[in-house]
Amino acid sequence: MSALVEARGLAVGYGAAPVLGDVDFALEAGERVGVLGPNGGGKTTLFRALLGELRPLAGELTVAGRCGTVPQTERSRLDFPVSALDVALMGTIAGRPWWRRPGRAERRTARAALGRVGLEQLAERTFGELSGGQRQRVLVARALVQEARIVLLDEPFTGLDAASAERLEALLDELASEGRGILIATHDVDQARAWDRVLCLNRRQIAFGPPAETLTREVLAATYGGAIVTLPAEDGREALALLPPHHCDHEHSA
16 A cells, blocks of 8 residues: 555644644555544645645655545535536646636536436536435545545535435445545444544544544544543443533542
């Protein structure tokens, strides 16, 4: 395997002071890495650094390939009258002058990318009319149009039903099997257990490694700033739950 992303002692921020530091991890070709952390913990900051929008304040960051982003569709303007094909075509903007409209070659590429994610038949459908899972796959198609070797996904499974989530997960597995590196920012610890490795952040790197070894009570508590307790699940197995920090503080002061 060869590293598509490698960070060593990385610190990143929006001014002189870092908001994320002590980051040491690598993303290999064909690997799926879950990025876990609370809101404000540094997941978005890391992605912006990978996209070249933020320069490291310290350490090293090597990105060996183009990054494509798949943002949360809940943050998209769903009332804007653009088609699925239009959204996929946005992936061609970087490769042509801003004033030139996409030509036949770009449209063929965008349609092929929609076909790749199983949505060519919905190319003319308005983006806002698609289901959540379909919108996510359109955004994956846009990343494919960009010829991205590294795909960054921000909470891609939020709001998806089980069938849509399963379809998206299969697509990500397929992209990884082609040698792409996949980074998935998520809050879902159980889902992260299915990825190859996990990167836990909370203003700094808490842990990085295989899920079975990394997602311990101690790591999760440090990542999310609370305490981990065991609760009985409906199927008889144990499930982990997170107590918020203020709950823990109350207990310690009692």
